[in-house]
Amino acid sequence: xxxxxxxxxxxxxxxxxxxxxxxxxxxxxxxxxxxxxxxxxxxxxxxxxxxxxxxxxxxxxxxxxxxxxxxxxxxxxxxxxxxxxxxxxxxxxxxxxxxxxxxxxxxxxxxxxxxxxxxxxxxxxxxxxxxxxxxxxxxxxxxxxxxxxxxxxxxxxxxxxxxxxxxxxxxxxxxxxxxxxxxxxxxxxxxxxxxxxxxxxxxxxxxxxxxxxxxxxxxxxxxxxxxxxxxxxxxxxxxxxxxxxxxxxxxxxxxxxxxxxxxxxxxxxxxxxxxxxxxxxxxxxxxxxxxxxxxxxxxxxxxxxxxxxxxxxxxxxxxxxxxxxxxxxxxxxxxxxxxxxxxxxxxxxxxxxxxxxxxxxxxxxxxxxxxxxxxxxxxxxxxxxxx
Amino acid sequence: xxxxxxxxxxxxxxxxxxxxxxxxxxxxxxxxxxxxxxxxxxxxxxxxxxxxxxxxxxxxxxxxxxxxxxxxxxxxxxxxxxxxxxxxxxxxxxxxxxxxxxxxxxxxxxxxxxxxxxxxxxxxxxxxxxxxxxxxxxxxxxxxxxxxxxxxxxxxxxxxxxxxxxxxxxxxxxxxxxxxxxxxxxxxxxxxxxxxxxxxxxxxxxxxxxxxxxxxxxxxxxxx
Numbered sequence: 128x129x130x131x132x133x134x135x136x137x138x139x140x141x142x143x144x145x146x147x148x149x150x151x152x153x154x155x156x157x158x159x160x161x162x163x164x165x166x167x168x169x170x171x172x173x174x175x176x177x178x179x180x181x182x183x184x185x186x187x188x189x190x191x192x193x194x195x196x197x198x199x200x201x202x203x204x205x206x207x208x209x210x211x212x213x214x215x216x217x218x219x220x221x222x223x224x225x226x227x228x229x230x231x232x233x234x235x236x237x238x239x240x241x242x243x244x245x246x247x248x249x250x251x252x253x254x255x256x257x258x259x260x261x262x263x264x265x266x267x268x269x270x271x272x273x274x275x276x277x278x279x280x281x282x283x284x285x286x287x288x289x290x291x292x293x294x295x296x297x298x299x300x301x302x303x304x305x306x307x308x309x310x311x312x313x314x315x316x317x318x319x320x321x322x323x324x325x326x327x328x329x330x331x332x333x334x335x336x337x338x339x340x341x342x343x344x345x346x347x348x349x350x351x352x353x354x355x356x357x358x359x360x361x362x363x364x365x366x367x368x369x370x371x372x373x374x375x376x377x378x379x380x381x382x383x384x385x386x387x388x389x390x391x392x393x394x395x396x397x398x399x400x401x402x403x404x405x406x407x408x409x410x411x412x413x414x415x416x417x418x419x420x421x422x423x424x425x426x427x428x429x430x431x432x433x434x435x436x437x438x439x440x441x442x443x444x445x446x447x448x449x450x451x452x453x454x455x456x457x458x459x460x461x462x463x464x465x466x467x468x469x470x471x472x473x474x475x476x477x478x479x480x481x482x483x484x485x486x487x488x489x490x491x492x493x494x495x496x497x498x499x500x501x502x503x504x505x506x507x508x509x510x511x512x513x514x
Numbered sequence: 515x516x517x518x519x520x521x522x523x524x525x526x527x528x529x530x531x532x533x534x535x536x537x538x539x540x541x542x543x544x545x546x547x548x549x550x551x552x553x554x555x556x557x558x559x560x561x562x563x564x565x566x567x568x569x570x571x572x573x574x575x576x577x578x579x580x581x582x583x584x585x586x587x588x589x590x591x592x593x594x595x596x597x598x599x600x601x602x603x604x605x606x607x608x609x610x611x612x613x614x615x616x617x618x619x620x621x622x623x624x625x626x627x628x629x630x631x632x633x634x635x636x637x638x639x640x641x642x643x644x645x646x647x648x649x650x651x652x653x654x655x656x657x658x659x660x661x662x663x664x665x666x667x668x669x670x671x672x673x674x675x676x677x678x679x680x681x682x683x684x685x686x687x688x689x690x691x692x693x694x695x696x697x698x699x700x701x702x703x704x705x706x707x708x709x710x711x712x713x714x715x716x717x718x719x720x721x722x723x724x725x726x727x728x729x730x731x732x733x734x735x736x737x738x
């Protein structure tokens with residue numbers, strides 16, 4: 128407490144230097160927070176995966192479909208509580224631009240919102256979804272992005288499944304929290320299958336993958352083995368894995384990029400450390416004589432350590448808080464600009480905690496050397512220094 | 515009665531493998547209420563002796579007893595506390611903190627005491643009045659002349675009411691007129707406030723203000 132007043136006074140002794148140091152730290156913390164948010168957003172599906180959901184897909188690749196007939200057999204496997212399914216539809220809304228892309232999935236209206244309870248849909252809208260063949264349910268973010276509303280017709284040009292498609296918006300789902308993807312469109316698989324049948328498509332009576340809800344997450348391995356064993360000798364072998372592993376397989380494709388981003392974020396921390404350490408060392412060197420005077424007056428070496436460390440920590444803390452405050456609006460703006468690339472782009476509480484902790488840690492580390500040197504310098508040597 | 519007893523003190527500085535003797539077997543007694551001037555050429559060891567008496571340096575051998583305490587045996591922490599209660603320092607270059615006002619500079623040593631805010635304020639205002647700067651207490655050092663800065667330094671030295679005032683060439687950086695004012699002020703501290711003063715100076719005129727002058731040469735006290 129005795130040195131707080133001095134810390135405050137010293138903090139803005141060289142206003143421009145302090146301002147630039149704080150700004151440097153703020154920019155670095157912002158970069159760290161932003162890059163961390165990108166990494167988190169990239170793997171949001173992995174983090175949001177539920178432990179009680181398994182995904183059964185074609186053993187060769189996700190792009191090969193599975194027979195619809197598997198559904199009842201999988202549902203009969205011990206430990207399975209519910210089975211749903213989905214197919215990647217894709218298609219083109221308006222044009223092929225990035226802004227107009229959003230995931231479009233054919234699904235089972237009867238079960239999809241049971242296996243994904245994190246998608247909140249009002250009961251009357253769910254009833255409408257189940258009732259109307261060409262109905263669709265969209266996420267709240269699509270409403271914000273494209274201005275869709277209940278009753279609107281969304282025209283989509285088919286690519287994987289050719290033809291002109293029209294989907295009537297009957298429901299708008301919201302995520303139970305901000306980590307849930309609200310950029311998807313769901314419509315009935317029956318509608319897709321009906322059109323496939325009419326077109327005599329190869330995809331008739333096929334689904335993309337099964338979503339298998341299990342009663343006990345500890346039984347995931349056993350259930351997966353049992354399901355895959357059912358089709359071990361079939362032409363469409365399956366691979367069943369936890370939803371987390373399924374999502375991870377997508378993320379791992381871009382693993383090198385994510386690792387690079389993570390490395391960059393830690394390099395940024397190193398840069399902050401060097402910038403701040405340089406400033407604190409310079410400040411402490413300029414004030415060696417003052418520290419010696421203070422010790423002459425009766426202040427101890429620990430008071431001097433407190434002064435130097437306090438100034439360093441306050442500087443890094445102000446920069447850190449500023450950087451974190453900048454991160455939020457920037458992340459929001461980025462997330463709004465690229466809603467479908469990063470369906471969930473929010474600064475995670477853990478990112479804030481890590482960024483703030485790092486800024487304090489950097490303040491502590493930057494102060495170690497100058498504190499040690501100033502506290503151990505003999506008073507008489509300090510008094511001889513010319514500041 | 516002696517306030518300061520320096521007994522057979524030797525001080526040797528080590529620079530790498532070199533040993534440089536600065537004080538050799540010095541014995542000195544400073545009675546309470548004395549105003550002692552230490553004179554000598556550069557390198558004679560007078561500032562070193564002053565540093566030892568004030569407890570900011572330790573002797574290589576010998577003992578230094580101030581007001582009954584053998585300060586050569588105190589730890590660094592204990593010495594710091596002892597200095598804050600017993601010693602008032604006046605440096606040649608004032609050594610005020612530039613980011614603090616005159617008031618705040620004078621208040622600094624009181625931050626180490628348990629005095630209330632009101633008591634601190636009374637003390638600071640009182641000593642600034644003693645040095646004639648009660649109207650400059652909100653000024654920063656850069657807004658004060660050299661003489662005024664030294665008066666602030668003197669106020670800082672006496673604000674804890676120490677027994678011993680140590681002056682290391684307190685007039686060395688001042689013009690003649692300001693130096694005269696500072697010497698008068700230090701003289702008042704000695705005569706009116708009964709402070710014991712030990713002052714190092716090069717200036718024979720400044721030394722004349724003292725009751726007694728001791729000469730140091732090549733680390734030894736010379737007989738007067």
